[in-house]
Amino acid sequence: MAGRRPLRIILDLMGEAASATDSNRLASLVLTMGMALGAAVFVGVTSISTTLSSQVSDLFDERLATTITAESRTSEPWITESGLESVRRLVGVDAVGILGNRVETTVGVRHTTATRFAGARLASPEALRVIEPHMVAGVAYRRAHELVGVPVALIPSSLIETVGLSGIGQQIVVGEGRYRVVGVFDGLERRLDAAGDILVIGGAGSAARTPEAVVIKVAPGWGTRVAPVVAVALRPDDPGQVVVSSPLDPEDFRLSVEESVRATGLAVSIVAMVVSGLMLAVVTASGVVSRYSEIGMRRALGTPRTAIALELMIHSVLVGLRGALIGVSVGVVGVTLWAERNGHRAMFDLAGLGKVWLVSILVGLVAGLVPAVVALRVPPVTALRS
Amino acid sequence: MSRATPVLRLRDVGREFDGPVPVRAVAGVTVDIAPGEFVSVVGRSGSGKTTLLSIMGLLDSPDSGVLEFEGRLVSTLSEAERSLIRRERIGFVFQRFHLVPHRTVEQNLGLALLYTPHRVRERKRRVDEAIEALGLESRRRTDVSLLSGGEQQRVAMGRALVGDVGLLLCDEPTGNLDSATGRTVMETLRSLNSRGVTVVVVTHDPVVAEFAQRQLTMKDGRLV
Numbered sequence: 243m244a245g246r247r248p249l250r251i252i253l254d255l256m257g258e259a260a261s262a263t264d265s266n267r268l269a270s271l272v273l274t275m276g277m278a279l280g281a282a283v284f285v286g287v288t289s290i291s292t293t294l295s296s297q298v299s300d301l302f303d304e305r306l307a308t309t310i311t312a313e314s315r316t317s318e319p320w321i322t323e324s325g326l327e328s329v330r331r332l333v334g335v336d337a338v339g340i341l342g343n344r345v346e347t348t349v350g351v352r353h354t355t356a357t358r359f360a361g362a363r364l365a366s367p368e369a370l371r372v373i374e375p376h377m378v379a380g381v382a383y384r385r386a387h388e389l390v391g392v393p394v395a396l397i398p399s400s401l402i403e404t405v406g407l408s409g410i411g412q413q414i415v416v417g418e419g420r421y422r423v424v425g426v427f428d429g430l431e432r433r434l435d436a437a438g439d440i441l442v443i444g445g446a447g448s449a450a451r452t453p454e455a456v457v458i459k460v461a462p463g464w465g466t467r468v469a470p471v472v473a474v475a476l477r478p479d480d481p482g483q484v485v486v487s488s489p490l491d492p493e494d495f496r497l498s499v500e501e502s503v504r505a506t507g508l509a510v511s512i513v514a515m516v517v518s519g520l521m522l523a524v525v526t527a528s529g530v531v532s533r534y535s536e537i538g539m540r541r542a543l544g545t546p547r548t549a550i551a552l553e554l555m556i557h558s559v560l561v562g563l564r565g566a567l568i569g570v571s572v573g574v575v576g577v578t579l580w581a582e583r584n585g586h587r588a589m590f591d592l593a594g595l596g597k598v599w600l601v602s603i604l605v606g607l608v609a610g611l612v613p614a615v616v617a618l619r620v621p622p623v624t625a626l627r628s
Numbered sequence: 629m630s631r632a633t634p635v636l637r638l639r640d641v642g643r644e645f646d647g648p649v650p651v652r653a654v655a656g657v658t659v660d661i662a663p664g665e666f667v668s669v670v671g672r673s674g675s676g677k678t679t680l681l682s683i684m685g686l687l688d689s690p691d692s693g694v695l696e697f698e699g700r701l702v703s704t705l706s707e708a709e710r711s712l713i714r715r716e717r718i719g720f721v722f723q724r725f726h727l728v729p730h731r732t733v734e735q736n737l738g739l740a741l742l743y744t745p746h747r748v749r750e751r752k753r754r755v756d757e758a759i760e761a762l763g764l765e766s767r768r769r770t771d772v773s774l775l776s777g778g779e780q781q782r783v784a785m786g787r788a789l790v791g792d793v794g795l796l797l798c799d800e801p802t803g804n805l806d807s808a809t810g811r812t813v814m815e816t817l818r819s820l821n822s823r824g825v826t827v828v829v830v831t832h833d834p835v836v837a838e839f840a841q842r843q844l845t846m847k848d849g850r851l852v
Contacts, residue, residue: 247745250745250747251743254742254743258742261731261735535724535726536726536728538726539720539722539726539727539728540739541687541711541714542685542687542714542720542726543714543715543720543739543740543787544711544712544713544714544715544716544718544743545711545715545739545742545743546708546711546743547707547711549742549743621688622687623682623687623688626687626722626726
């Protein structure tokens with residue numbers, strides 16, 4: 243093709259590649275759908291993962307990033323009312339409470355029937371404001387309980403049968419103490435590790451004697467600022483005795499979640515694209531075999547081998563791009579509908595969308611390479627006889 | 629090219645195919661094809677006619693002897709140069725037509741003009757002329773798969789002629805046609821020859837061979 247006008251050669255190549263797409267409709271349809279599937283999965287997975295990671299990190303901001311736990315290095319009593327008050331006065335602190343460690347103890351509706359075991363924890367009334375149980379029956383706590391001096395308990399719904407509870411207000415036995423059940427919960431907003439335990443409030447049961455932790459609820463964004471001063475506020479005389487579990491920096495967490503979810507999504511979608519590419523290569527290569535006669539005729543007409551090879555590669559790229567266009571459209575619409583239905587704000591990774599085109603071109607090129615090499619090697623006489 | 633220079637000049641050309649038993653398809657063929665000639669090559673099936681035609685059309689290379697095309701020694705030409713000669717100087721008509729299915733008549737004719745220096749307008753003019761000359765105006769945008777055998781062969785001839793070919797090589801051009809349609813095709817070839825196109829027809833049909841000015845007969849790969 244030396245000495246020809248480059249633009250005309252390019253137009254001939256593009257025109258012929260496009261004509262091949264139109265003339266092999268079934269094969270082109272299969273290839274397009276394959277690429278579209280890959281691209282749709284790519285867009286779907288990356289966008290859903292971006293949306294979800296955003297949701298997860300928002301959730302983290304609201305829940306985990308607003309919880310601080312302080313514990314003592316020793317088993318000696320260490321919490322003082324003045325220490326708790328100091329923490330309450332810190333800027334950004336919403337609530338401070340005491341939560342006992344979990345103890346495995348006997349539970350039942352009477353002493354004589356208390357032969358079953360379950361986990362229990364002491365919780366101060368204010369601790370309930372921190373861990374925020376999701377009540378499904380009864381109430382979490384009322385000031386009146388404290389005023390009349392009745393120790394109360396909240397039990398998780400999963401333990402109703404274990405305890406043998408028949409209704410709110412019933413007394414149950416937890417270890418050595420008797421408690422009035424005032425509410426049933428099915429989860430906790432914070433300290434998810436305590437969601438399966440009976441929470442006893444007040445009284446002198448065994449749960450109350452376990453080592454305790456101070457749980458603190460802070461306003462969103464204050465976790466990393468409040469945590470460093472909690473130990474000093476609780477025990478100004480010996481802050482080294484206090485171990486404070488501070489939440490991760492929300493931004494770091496967001497980035498790590500996004501990175502993790504998106505990396506997984508990217509891996510899945512790359513696999514999908516590669517599978518589509520392999521399919522493209524196989525079907526295009528088989529298309530070359532079915533077009534042997536045509537290739538032989540084209541060679542007889544004097545079409546250069548390189549032109550035929552380039553036509554096949556361009557054809558493959560065009561099919562890939564067409565598939566990508568369909569796949570991206572389907573992916574964007576699908577993710578938007580999914581997000582709307584689930585109350586999320588759809589988020590698209592624009593760089594990822596850009597990569598779809600790049601990947602589809604690369605996949606098309608690689609997929610077209612095999613048939614191009616096959617076509618280059620076809621002797622025209624052999625092809626004409628096929 | 630001077631008048632004395634033959635379009636094709638073959639000297640002791642041979643071609644052998646490998647296999648369990650090597651087959652010498654063409655052996656010691658010496659012949660000149662002059663510009664404007666109408667030559668037929670006859671012979672039984674397996675006599676080497678098609679192989680000889682492939683060599684003449686630069687689709688295959690002889691493994692012995694000398695082949696010249698319009699005075700140029702073919703063995704010294706690169707694959708790209710041979711492709712260029714086929715594209716611009718040689719036309720082919722095959723027994724099985726070798727049209728591209730699912731494309732229209734004009735698209736099939738246009739294939740022969742791809743990668744040539746002609747502008748789009750010039751290409752269209754040439755295609756239009758060929759369609760008119762072959763009487764296929766009403767079939768211009770018809771899928772070639774829907775054409776009759778005779779019409780398909782006319783399209784194949786048109787494809788060979790939309791360029792400025794000086795040599796038309798035909799391999800059993802009437803082999804898939806009834807006798808009446810075959811005669812029409814041969815009349816078309818004769819008409820093209822009268823306009824200066826050199827025509828070489830390979831056939832086993834003596835009636836077809838009669839259209840040629842000169843007949844060559846092949847037997848066991850040799851001209852007899």
